[in-house]
């Protein structure tokens with residue numbers, strides 16, 4: 001088989017079905033950049049953590065051994081302060097991110113590659129892991145939408161963006177509380193679940209929502225907002241339940257208990273292509289690593305931004321399904337992205353594993369700051385190490 005010239009040069013070139021190169025190298029470099037930020041934060045935060053009495057908590061695990069009998073061992077559970085509040089272990093996250101995706105293993109089919117093995121760190125803000133998660137969500141949501149079409153459910157997706165005002169770095173946590181509580185109120189509201197002849201009618205049949213936070217370096221503020229897909233019945237658009245943008249604004253304002261009219265965007269698309277674009281919008285990253293790792297920002301500023309972001313996102317559900325979308329996700333065994341296998345994020349339809357002829361393993365090479373070929377195994381015939 002003729003290999004691509006770049007693969008002969010032993011650097012990883014992985015392309016999607018449109019011929020666009022997947023940016024493994026860029027993501028790895030961003031993860032290393034963020035690891036550096038985490039490391040600096042872990043140093044800076046030491047006095048504060050000492051004052052707050054931060055310590056490692058262990059949990060005791062008892063197992064039964066047939067010869068020795070009961071064996072008790074303790075396992076670290078994480079860092080806690082003296083009030084029992086869990087805190088972010090920046091040092092550990094830095095170390096994990098540094099090793100994220102240092103090894104990638106693919107099978108090939110002609111020029112296309114499919115990832116079969118990798119070591120991802122799963123640190124919530126890791127750029128590499130975020131990228132994998134966003135692909136996973138994109139294909140998960142697309143599969144659910146396809147299934148809804150297949151079942152001939154007369155549901156139409158409406159794409160909604162709900163925002164709260166920009167806030168200072170320190171206020172992010174408080175504003176996320178407002179947004180998340182607001183979302184729950186919003187979905188439970190009488191407007192979306194009116195009483196009809198003594199029974200609750202659900203106008204939204206299924207939904208998916210994702211949190212996105214953008215950072216504005218000019219004003220040094222965060223802008224948290226939700227992107228959501230809502231499925232409504234076709235009849236909704238002509239019936240009395242139909243809501244104009246101003247009605248959505250009113251409902252979101254009331255649900256999140258805001259004292260201003262928030263910016264809301266609502267759109268319906270008809271073309272499948274538009275729908276795909278909109279699904280991609282919902283499956284976007286929680287934050288843009290390029291915004292935060294930008295060369296324009298000083299190291300101190302980066303540390304501030306990342307610390308506020310990390311602290312505020314700690315323990316939050318960034319993505320969620322509801323209604324029929326949740327049911328179908330369970331039926332299709334689409335896992336919560338926080339627990340999902342990030343290796344299987346690729347478009348599964350692109351590469352037929354049974355036609356693969358080779359296994360290719362790449363290591364992150366610090367010296368050349370790129371992925372270089374470390375292993376090549378022919379699947380039909382001999383085995384060869386690069």
Ligand SMILES: [Zn+2]
Nearest residue numbers: 100121126129
């Ligand atoms: Zn990672």
